[in-house]
Amino acid sequence: MSKVEDLKNCVFKNPNEPIEARVKDLLSRMTLQEKLGQMTQIERVVATPSAIKDLCIGSILTSGGKGGFDKLSPSDWAVMVDEFQKSALESRLGIPLIYGIDAVHGNNFVFGATIFPHNIGLGATRDADLARRIGAATALEVRASGIHYTFAPCVAVCKDPRWGRSYESYGEDTEIVRKMTSIVSGLQGQPPQGHPGGYPYVAGRNNVIACAKHFVGDGGTQKGVNEGNTALSYEDLERTHMAPYLDCLSQGVSVVMASYSSWNGKKLHTHHFLLTEILKGKLGFKGFVSSDWKALDRLAQPHGSNYRSCISSAINAGIDMVMVPYRYKLFLEELIFLVESGEIPIARIDDAVERILRVKFTAGLFEFPLSDRSLQNLVGCKAHRDLACEAVRKSLVLLKNGKDPTKLFLPLNKNARRILVAGTHADNIGYQCGGWTASWQGSSGSITVGTTILDAVKKTVGVETEVLYQQYPSKDTIEHNEISFAIVAVGEGPYAESKGDNSELVIPFNGADIISSVADEIPTLVILISGRPLVLEPWLLEKIDALLVAWLPGTEGQGITDVIFGDHEFKGQLPVNWFKRVKQLDTVALGVDACDPLFPPGFGMRYEENL
Numbered sequence: 228m229s230k231v232e233d234l235k236n237c238v239f240k241n242p243n244e245p246i247e248a249r250v251k252d253l254l255s256r257m258t259l260q261e262k263l264g265q266m267t268q269i270e271r272v273v274a275t276p277s278a279i280k281d282l283c284i285g286s287i288l289t290s291g292g293k294g295g296f297d298k299l300s301p302s303d304w305a306v307m308v309d310e311f312q313k314s315a316l317e318s319r320l321g322i323p324l325i326y327g328i329d330a331v332h333g334n335n336f337v338f339g340a341t342i343f344p345h346n347i348g349l350g351a352t353r354d355a356d357l358a359r360r361i362g363a364a365t366a367l368e369v370r371a372s373g374i375h376y377t378f379a380p381c382v383a384v385c386k387d388p389r390w391g392r393s394y395e396s397y398g399e400d401t402e403i404v405r406k407m408t409s410i411v412s413g414l415q416g417q418p419p420q421g422h423p424g425g426y427p428y429v430a431g432r433n434n435v436i437a438c439a440k441h442f443v444g445d446g447g448t449q450k451g452v453n454e455g456n457t458a459l460s461y462e463d464l465e466r467t468h469m470a471p472y473l474d475c476l477s478q479g480v481s482v483v484m485a486s487y488s489s490w491n492g493k494k495l496h497t498h499h500f501l502l503t504e505i506l507k508g509k510l511g512f513k514g515f516v517s518s519d520w521k522a523l524d525r526l527a528q529p530h531g532s533n534y535r536s537c538i539s540s541a542i543n544a545g546i547d548m549v550m551v552p553y554r555y556k557l558f559l560e561e562l563i564f565l566v567e568s569g570e571i572p573i574a575r576i577d578d579a580v581e582r583i584l585r586v587k588f589t590a591g592l593f594e595f596p597l598s599d600r601s602l603q604n605l606v607g608c609k610a611h612r613d614l615a616c617e618a619v620r621k622s623l624v625l626l627k628n629g630k631d632p633t634k635l636f637l638p639l640n641k642n643a644r645r646i647l648v649a650g651t652h653a654d655n656i657g658y659q660c661g662g663w664t665a666s667w668q669g670s671s672g673s674i675t676v677g678t679t680i681l682d683a684v685k686k687t688v689g690v691e692t693e694v695l696y697q698q699y700p701s702k703d704t705i706e707h708n709e710i711s712f713a714i715v716a717v718g719e720g721p722y723a724e725s726k727g728d729n730s731e732l733v734i735p736f737n738g739a740d741i742i743s744s745v746a747d748e749i750p751t752l753v754i755l756i757s758g759r760p761l762v763l764e765p766w767l768l769e770k771i772d773a774l775l776v777a778w779l780p781g782t783e784g785q786g787i788t789d790v791i792f793g794d795h796e797f798k799g800q801l802p803v804n805w806f807k808r809v810k811q812l813d814t815v816a817l818g819v820d821a822c823d824p825l826f827p828p829g830f831g832m833r834y835e836e837n838l
């Protein structure tokens with residue numbers, strides 16, 4: 228009989244059958260090669276129709292590299308993903324693949340997508356419902372591009388801002404991070420009452436498979452070194468860094484990604500106790516555990532232990548799907564050797580494949596494997612940009628308002644005669660968005676569709692108001708223009724992962740000099756665009772009339788002017804401790820009091836307090 232003929236009446240093909248029956252039936256029909264193929268995730272650039280079909284590849288991803296994707300339209304993306312999917316459906320059993328991407332603050336690799344504030348800004352809002360709504364909007368924009376799976380949310384609890392991924396964390400307080408895990412219910416949809424905790428859930432075609440990462444303790448490494456070592460008792464690890472995963476599991480998160488980092492000297496990717504005994508056993512996680520990018524290769528460094536032993540350690544520890552992502556032929560050769568030699572039991576393989584199939588069935592991909600083109604007009608739509616604007620407004624934290632309590636500086640006057648807008652970050656969408664935007668490391672300039680701070684000021688002020696703009700304002704500009712007030716936007720350039728590890732934490736691009744040169748002559752509001760607290764010297768703070776931190780707000784700069792010109796209230800509160808000096812960070816383990824912060828967690832001024 229033809230393939231289609233002898234399969235169409237199988238249990239696994241019947242959507243009315245219970246998912247567990249479909250998983251069991253399909254698994255029983257799979258060859259070892261097909262099982263191992265499902266455990267393999269490859270990067271798009273090496274994905275060929277024959278590899279996908281013949282090797283039964285389980286997943287493809289777009290990494291953050293500058294793959295030129297910043298020019299593809301959502302429709303181009305959907306066509307590309309569907310082509311890969313058609314190859315998967317031509318395999319012997321027609322198992323659909325899942326296409327994954329880092330949609331970590333909107334569908335950030337797709338040109339024109341709405342870019343939401345990075346997680347640290349959302350942590351400043353402490354608004355769980357906002358996070359859920361952002362998740363739902365992000366899911367729509369991801370599915371509009373034909374993509375099924377996002378490597379988000381990052382639920383790291385960042386204990387040291389020197390970490391290059393601190394902005395991917397909702398904050399240093401476990402309870403804030405726990406609250407913001409509500410984004411999972413937005414991304415995947417809200418599970419029905421009584422949904423079993425730990426069991427994956429994806430509501431339908433407008434939702435995506437979500438991935439909680441990086442399990443566990445990625446934000447607690449010593450001195451914030453990325454992929455470093457988290458030295459904690461099990462009780463502290465569980466209480467501080469594991470707690471948000473329980474909230475993700477209770478919402479049916481489908482995937483958990485293992486961390487590159489170590490716990491007390493042992494790599495998470497080889498940690499059977501944490502990945503299997505705790506996550507899958509004690510916590511009852513029934514989705515699948517993904518490795519991180521090339522993590523198995525990195526296990527071989529620096530001692531050079533061979534790749535085969537790294538595969539054995541990781542799979543036996545509980546990794547189910549491996550983000551290879553390039554050398555998949557070698558990976559599969561080694562893996563089949565390890566299984567046939569008995570070093571990896573077939574039971575471990577079956578457990579991994581069951582979990583992967585369970586997620587695919589739950590996500591409805593056997594019934595709806597191809598993209599829904601009707602969603603495409605939602606990418607960057609007004610409703611989503613309005614939502615992003617709301618998020619920006621709520622994320623702003625006001626740190627100073629006036630040089631003395633009786634003389635408040637904000638809100639600004641929309642009808643001032645002449646305003647100077649200055650600074651490296653005043654007219655730069657790329658800087659507003661930060662890393663993981665258009666490309667892995669992000670970049671400067673007009674990298675996508677959005678509203679800069681300068682654009683927003685021009686839209687907000689009265690028709691009689693003149694707006695001057697200079698990144699680095701000249702002495703002449705500052706002194707000879709009778710300027711009513713200045714808005715100076717400075718901060719960090721984009722970065723991601725280890726490239727963002729930083730032990731100085733000073734305002735880059737001579738930001739302090741720009742502030743100083745302007746504030747010496749003109750009443751000045753400083754807007755800090757940054758993924759974390761930065762050093763603010765007392766002499767600088769004294770010069771500034773008002774100071775707010777906007778974190779990495781994304782494409783909707785209008786959210787900033789909505790608040791500084793008084794149309795909306797400040798609501799944001801620091802989700803982190805704002806240190807005075809970097810060396811205090813080595814004592815932060817002793818608690819906020821011990822490090823005498825410049826601004827403590829929870830700090831955030833309001834207009835209403837002064838009205």
Ligand code: GLC
Nearest residue numbers: 289290291329378440519520
């Ligand atoms: C990266 C990151 C992880 C990301 C993955 C795929 O190295 O650690 O957060 O999801 O690779 O880009």
